[in-house]
Amino acid sequence: MIRAVPAFLLVLILCFSLVGCGSGSNPTTGTGSRLKNRAFVSNDQFGTLNIIDTSQDTNSGFTISVGGRANVMHLSEDGKFTLVDDIAGDNLNVVDNGTEQVSGRVTLPDVSESFFMLSDDKTGFAAVRNANAVEVLDLSAFKITSTITIPLPLRMALSHDGKKLLVFSDESDSITVIDTTAATASAPLPGFSRPVFGVFS
Secondary structure (H helix, E strand, C coil): CCCCCCCCCEEEEECCCCCCCCCCCCCECCCCCCCCCEEEEEECCCCEEEEEECCCCEEEEEEEECCCCEEEEEECCCCCEEEEEECCCCEEEEEECCCCEEEEEEECCCCCCEEEECCCCCEEEEEEHHHCEEEEEECCCCEEEEEEECCCEEEEEECCCCCEEEEEECCCCCEEEEECCCCEECCCECCCCCCCCCCCC
């Protein structure tokens, strides 16, 4: 089962960008740090991302407001976007790293701890355990486009080419493989003992 996220949880994601670091419903305004070397740190209780100056190893004082409770993050392959989960509102925020603003958000049916943006900077997938679903997302229109039904999907692992997702369900002895191009899932692959995670080598 998913455990409540501790109040002190800070999830760190390094976001080195060529430009000073990045509409749906309720976009928010960033503060524009213009830092070349940065890290975003999510604050569970404040609903913000703190921007760390990694050249000086200091807190810059700049923040990005994402609302609710900022939790897990995912950096896009090209570094242009950061996905931030808001576990209070079940929203998946899309942060434009160039402008340091939330450009939009997708409301999920429940909290997600595992999600990805593909290399097209548009297509996304979010595992929503309590909805028995992996949601297929349009992250440019900020909406769910389809739903892949999988029992209790908790974690996912994306292949290097972005064409396959391994889905790990809670309380299961099998895994599921998603074809990201067709947005379809394989039959469950048995033969495991409570598999937790995987990597593509």
